[in-house]
Amino acid sequence: PPVPKPFPPYVSWKDTNAMILHSSTTIETKRASQGMGLITPAEHLYVRNNLPAPAASILDDREAWAISIEGVKNPRSLSLRELKTVGLESLPMVLQCSGNGRGFFPSKPSGTPWTVGAAGCVVWTGVPVRQVVELLGGALPGMPFMTSTGGEVLPAGIDPKSVMVERSVSAQAMGEALLAWELNGQPIPLAHGGPLRLIVPGYQGVNQIKYIKRLAFTAQESDAKIMSHGYRISPPGTPSDPTQPSVQEMSVKSWINSPLPERPGTAGPVQIQGLAFAGAHAIKRVEVSVDGGKHWRDARFIGPELGKYAWRQFALAVILPPGTHQLVSRATDTAGHVQPEQRLENVHGYNNNSWADHAVTVTLS
Ligand code: MSS
CATH class of the missing domain: 3.90.420.10 (Oxidoreductase, molybdopterin-binding domain)
Structure with missing residues (x-):
C-alpha cells in the first residue's frame, strides 16, 4: 500500500x-x-x-x-x-x-x-x-x-x-x-x-x-x-450575500459504512451497518434499501443511545445474492423530518443530506 x-x-x-x-x-x-x-x-x-x-x-x-x-x-x-x-x-x-x-x-x-x-x-x-x-x-x-x-x-x-x-x-x-x-x-x-x-x-x-x-x-x-458572506446557502449561479440562509442547525442524515465497495465481503448473509443523526432532534427511524431506494425495510438500532446530539448506530440483516447492489439508508427524526432523496443545490456545496448521494454500490461474488 x-x-x-x-x-x-x-x-x-x-x-x-x-x-x-x-x-x-x-x-x-x-x-x-x-x-x-x-x-x-x-x-x-x-x-x-x-x-x-x-x-x-x-x-x-x-x-x-x-x-x-x-x-x-x-x-x-x-x-x-x-x-x-x-x-x-x-x-x-x-x-x-x-x-x-x-x-x-x-x-x-x-x-x-x-x-x-x-x-x-x-x-x-x-x-x-x-x-x-x-x-x-x-x-x-x-x-x-x-x-x-x-x-x-x-x-x-x-x-x-x-x-x-x-x-x-x-x-x-x-x-x-x-x-x-x-x-x-x-x-x-x-x-x-x-x-x-x-x-x-x-x-x-x-x-x-x-x-x-x-x-x-x-x-x-x-x-x-x-x-x-461565507457559509451561505447560495442558489446556483448567485453570489453569496447576507440575505441567504446561513449554515446553522444540522439536518437529518444517515449513511452506510459497511459493506463498502473497497470491502464488499461475499454474497449470502450480510449485516448492513451505518450511522444516523439529526440537528435539534433525536433519530426515530432508519430505513435501508438494497435496490437503490425502490423498497425499504426498517433497520434496527444497535448500541446505546447517548442523547439526541449523538449519532445512532443501525444495522439490517439481509441475504444478498451474488451481483451488484445499491445500498442506501434514510433516517427520520423525532420531529418527523425525513432525509430527502435529493440534495438542495447550492453554490458552495453545503448541507448535503441526500440519501441518494450517500448510496454505496457493492459487487458481491
Ligand atoms: N474555529 C476557529 N477558531 N477557526 C476555524 O477555522 N473552523 C470551523 C470550526 N471552528 C474553525 C473553527 C469549521 S468550518 C469546522 S467544520 C470545525 O471547526 C471543525 O472542527 P474540527 O475540530 O473537526 O477541526 Mo466546516 O462547517
Whole structure:
C-alpha cells in the first residue's frame, strides 16, 4: 500500500492510515475507518481549519487562557481556571463540517470534496454557557445573537474582518451550549480548538468556535466575512450575500459504512451497518434499501443511545445474492423530518443530506 504523506506537526498524532489528507488544514476520516464507532477516537476525528492553527504555545498554560464575555450585565474576562469552578457538564455530540458531502455534488463546488468523513461523534466536557451568563448577571435585553470569536492571530496587512473566524448563532442556543476544555476525556488538542472551544449542540461545524477568546450577546450578526458572506446557502449561479440562509442547525442524515465497495465481503448473509443523526432532534427511524431506494425495510438500532446530539448506530440483516447492489439508508427524526432523496443545490456545496448521494454500490461474488 502507498505510504501516506506525513501529517503537519499539529496533527502528527492522528492515525494517518485512517485519514485522507486533503490539505494541511483539511483532513477527512476514511469511510471504512469511520465504521460503526459510537465515539470517534480523537486520532480519527476530521480536522477543518479556515486559518492555520495557532502556535502550539497557546497550550503551554491552558488554565491561563482567557475569554471575554460581553453583552451581559457584568461583562468581564474569565480564565479557564475560573471557568472550571463555575459548572461542569459532558455532552456526546456529532461534530460535522457543513461541507460534509460536498464531494457528491456533480457541480464540483470549490472547497474540500468531503464525502462522509468530515463528521465524528465525540464527548465534550466543559461549563454550560448559561451558567457563565447567570454568574455575570444575565444577557442584556435586545441581544438576539450569541457571537463568538476564534483566537487565531490574524495575518498583518489585511482587513481583519475578511479573515477572522467569528460566527453568530441564535442567543437561544446558549441554553445547551458549552465552553469545553476536554474532548473524549482529554484536554482538547490544538487541532480541535484547545485550550477552550465553544460547542453548540446540533449546529454545523463552522459554529463550533475553536480557541474561543470572546463570546458576546449582540444586537446584530457578526459582520466578519465568514458570517456575512461565507457559509451561505447560495442558489446556483448567485453570489453569496447576507440575505441567504446561513449554515446553522444540522439536518437529518444517515449513511452506510459497511459493506463498502473497497470491502464488499461475499454474497449470502450480510449485516448492513451505518450511522444516523439529526440537528435539534433525536433519530426515530432508519430505513435501508438494497435496490437503490425502490423498497425499504426498517433497520434496527444497535448500541446505546447517548442523547439526541449523538449519532445512532443501525444495522439490517439481509441475504444478498451474488451481483451488484445499491445500498442506501434514510433516517427520520423525532420531529418527523425525513432525509430527502435529493440534495438542495447550492453554490458552495453545503448541507448535503441526500440519501441518494450517500448510496454505496457493492459487487458481491
Ligand atoms: N474555529 C476557529 N477558531 N477557526 C476555524 O477555522 N473552523 C470551523 C470550526 N471552528 C474553525 C473553527 C469549521 S468550518 C469546522 S467544520 C470545525 O471547526 C471543525 O472542527 P474540527 O475540530 O473537526 O477541526 Mo466546516 O462547517
